[in-house]
Amino acid sequence: MFKKSIKSLMANNNHTLEILNVLKEASLSGSILDASKKLNVSNKQFIKVESNNIKKLVNKESSECSNNVTIKFQRMLRSNLPDTIIKYSFFNDSVFGPGLIASTDSGVCFLGFDETANANTSSILYKDLTKRYFEAACFQEESTKIHLQIIDYLKFEEKNKDIDITVNILGTDFQFEVWKELTRIPKNKLTTYSKIGINIAKPKSFRAIGTTIGKNPIAYFIPCHRVISADGNIGNFRWGSNVKMAMIGWESLN
DNA sequence: ACCAACGCCGTAA
DNA sequence: TTACGGCGTTGGT
Numbered sequence: 001m002f003k004k005s006i007k008s009l010m011a012n013n014n015h016t017l018e019i020l021n022v023l024k025e026a027s028l029s030g031s032i033l034d035a036s037k038k039l040n041v042s043n044k045q046f047i048k049v050e051s052n053n054i055k056k057l058v059n060k061e062s063s064e065c066s067n068n069v070t071i072k073f074q075r076m077l078r079s080n081l082p083d084t085i086i087k088y089s090f091f092n093d094s095v096f097g098p099g100l101i102a103s104t105d106s107g108v109c110f111l112g113f114d115e116t117a118n119a120n121t122s123s124i125l126y127k128d129l130t131k132r133y134f135e136a137a138c139f140q141e142e143s144t145k146i147h148l149q150i151i152d153y154l155k156f157e158e159k160n161k162d163i164d165i166t167v168n169i170l171g172t173d174f175q176f177e178v179w180k181e182l183t184r185i186p187k188n189k190l191t192t193y194s195k196i197g198i199n200i201a202k203p204k205s206f207r208a209i210g211t212t213i214g215k216n217p218i219a220y221f222i223p224c225h226r227v228i229s230a231d232g233n234i235g236n237f238r239w240g241s242n243v244k245m246a247m248i249g250w251e252s253l254n
Numbered sequence: 255a256c257c258a259a260c261g262c263c264g265t266a267a
Numbered sequence: 268t269t270a271c272g273g274c275g276t277t278g279g280t
Contacts, residue, residue, distance in 0.1 A: 174275060193263055197274095208275040211261040215276090229263070236262035244262085 067187045068160055069221055074107045074168040081135035088129060088140055089147040090120060094154035096246050100125035101147050107168030111218045115240045169217045178212045185226045188251050192230045214238050220247060
């Protein structure tokens, strides 16, 4: 169904709204990630969004659309990690594809996606988790309540559902400052790396902000996908531009 | 403690 | 498109 639309997009010079229409069609058939993959893989242009439309999104007045996600930050100390147990679960059926979620007794410590549908212990996700918290003991545990709740949420079967999540993560002062700032970006709005810098009173730190956002341990809920390049390109994304595009597209529709 | 290298950048040419 | 400045973090001495 959306294959046809994608072809016509390739013929024209596609713009954001057209891309989003394709994503919309795709989401109706339950495969927004597949559509994003096709958009991205077939033509690099498809991840470049047209400047007027992106301007609209970036400069959109907040917040006619409020967040329905509330994040509480619980700081993890590296020195406690040897005594920490981390439980992790793989999942396969979120709107944004397969992924990995992990938590300690105090909160969620990791959430990532893998567009290559390779969510298992040989995946980049598992390597990231175990490298990040290498001192801790990690166990696979599929029935962890918070995991089930979040995996269920990521199917988005219920519209505009509220959710509160406590995250228990490792980071420097600067990193926490940046990640907290991300949670202040309203849903359905985009911003840029440099604007984040201005907001945290470090206007020249945009390069470091990119690095920090790339280390965001909790994908989607700490919404690093809402940050794009100042030139209107969608920018990079640790879990792949396809997933980023899918998230932006999804939020613009919901 | 020091320094080099790196990364979801920005912008000038 | 390319090049380079600038900024925190990291991993090597």
